[in-house]
Amino acid sequence: MVNNLIVCGGTFDHFHDGHKEFIRYASSLGKRLFIGITSDAYVLNSKFSQKSELIESFEKRKQSVMDFIKSEGISDKAKVVKINDLFGYTLSKDLLIDGIVVSEDTKLGAEIINLKRKEQGLIPLKIFIAPFIKSGDGKVISSRRIRGGEINREGKLCIEPLWYKKDLVLPENLRSELAKPFGLINFDILKDKNKSKVIISVGDATTEKFNKLSIGQQLSVIDFKIAREEEFSLFSDLGFSGNEKIVIAKNPSGQVTHKSFNKIREIFRLGFDNRVVLKIVGEEDLIVLPLVLTAPLDTVIYYGQPNVGLVRVLVSEESKERAHNLLSKFKPI
Numbered sequence: 001m002v003n004n005l006i007v008c009g010g011t012f013d014h015f016h017d018g019h020k021e022f023i024r025y026a027s028s029l030g031k032r033l034f035i036g037i038t039s040d041a042y043v044l045n046s047k048f049s050q051k052s053e054l055i056e057s058f059e060k061r062k063q064s065v066m067d068f069i070k071s072e073g074i075s076d077k078a079k080v081v082k083i084n085d086l087f088g089y090t091l092s093k094d095l096l097i098d099g100i101v102v103s104e105d106t107k108l109g110a111e112i113i114n115l116k117r118k119e120q121g122l123i124p125l126k127i128f129i130a131p132f133i134k135s136g137d138g139k140v141i142s143s144r145r146i147r148g149g150e151i152n153r154e155g156k157l158c159i160e161p162l163w164y165k166k167d168l169v170l171p172e173n174l175r176s177e178l179a180k181p182f183g184l185i186n187f188d189i190l191k192d193k194n195k196s197k198v199i200i201s202v203g204d205a206t207t208e209k210f211n212k213l214s215i216g217q218q219l220s221v222i223d224f225k226i227a228r229e230e231e232f233s234l235f236s237d238l239g240f241s242g243n244e245k246i247v248i249a250k251n252p253s254g255q256v257t258h259k260s261f262n263k264i265r266e267i268f269r270l271g272f273d274n275r276v277v278l279k280i281v282g283e284e285d286l287i288v289l290p291l292v293l294t295a296p297l298d299t300v301i302y303y304g305q306p307n308v309g310l311v312r313v314l315v316s317e318e319s320k321e322r323a324h325n326l327l328s329k330f331k332p333i
Contacts, residue, residue: 003029003098003126007090009036009083010106011043011143013055015064016153018133018141023065025130026101027074034097035069036083037062054147054298058082087113091120099126137161149296149315158293158320159261160328167257168330170286177326181305182288183313189215192300192312198272200295202288202303204232206310210302211239217302218272220244221287223280227306228253235277244275253283256290256327264294288313292323 008026012019027033038046040058056064062080069078081089089095090113102110107129114124132140135155145151149158170178189210192199199217201207207220220240224232232238235246249263260280264287267276280287288303292315295301299315313319 002031005032005034005095005097006030006099006101007034007036007097008101009088011038011055012061012065013143014146014153015061015068016141016143016146017155020068021133022101022103022130023068024072027078029099029101029128031077033078034089035065035078035080036088037065037080039082039084042084087116090125091116091122093122097125099128101128101130103130103132147297149294149320152317152320158324162332163258163261163327165258166332167255168327169333170254170330174326174329181308181311183311185309185311187312189213198295198299200291200299200301202284202291202301204238206302206304208238219267219276219278221278221280221284223282223284228283240277244277246277246279248279248281251280251282251284251287253285256286256330260287261290264290268294289323289327292319
């Protein structure tokens with residue numbers, strides 16, 4: 001039996017394949033569908049409050065949902081509404097709602113809604129559990145994992161599992177491509193310093209400059225060289241205080257080693273309670289690529305490029321895709 005009206009809701013941040021299947025499932029259950037999208041105020045006051053600046057605006061999230069229901073041909077039956085709390089429209093006496101669609105993780109919310117409906121003399125809603133959609137590693141696709149830089153919106157891993165096990169060698173035909181700046185050249189460093197972003201400096205000259213400017217970058221990648229010539233011998237030569245956590249990884253010239261990938265992964269897993277220095281034994285020229293692939297979205301990476309100057313890379317879905325495409329052309333050994 002097809003239900004008359006089904007409701008569902010969510011934040012729908014970084015709209016992904018899991019969201020698409022969630023809406024498709026909800027749409028299949030009823031003649032009409034209400035899709036509640038959490039307001040910016042709701043996000044700010046929810047469990048996401050500490051990371052609300054990383055979550056897309058209501059208007060952007062709403063537009064993603066609207067574009068999808070249009071592409072699915074269900075615009076006539078589906079209505080998108082803003083919700084400012086858990087209940088949304090579910091307590092309305094003017095709507096004859098038959099059921100609510102949730103995920104296994106949000107089932108408790110539906111049970112709370114039904115308790116409130118009983119208190120108000122309303123019939124409890126039928127609860128439908130939408131199946132989870134898995135990513136390439138068998139884990140659930142989620143906006144949190146996308147924001148964290150682990151996967152893209154289709155559930156594809158940003159870092160291939162092989163890259164944690166095999167070293168990658170730069171092919172000669174890619175050198176000209178990598179000579180192009182990976183990001184912006186003209187920018188204001190202090191704007192990033194004054195925002196709550198993770199900032200990374202790559203290269204000794206860049207790191208020394210940032211330390212002199214008191215940028216406070218959370219992660220610095222150095223090799224004690226400038227233009228491949230030994231220039232420093234002590235961390236203090238670069239302006240470090242001695243309170244930083246030191247991590248060491250071997251990375252020969254023209255390669256991205258699996259040890260570098262693993263060390264970088266561990267750095268981000270542990271977080272930045274203290275500033276971290278990644279000391280490369282070899283050369284750090286290509287380390288920007290694994291940094292882009294590992295870092296959460298909105299991280300900012302600075303590196304110096306010969307004959308170009310300082311380059312600013314914003315870690316985004318686009319820069320991750322570019323880095324992945326480049327490293328996919330490296331030769332594993």
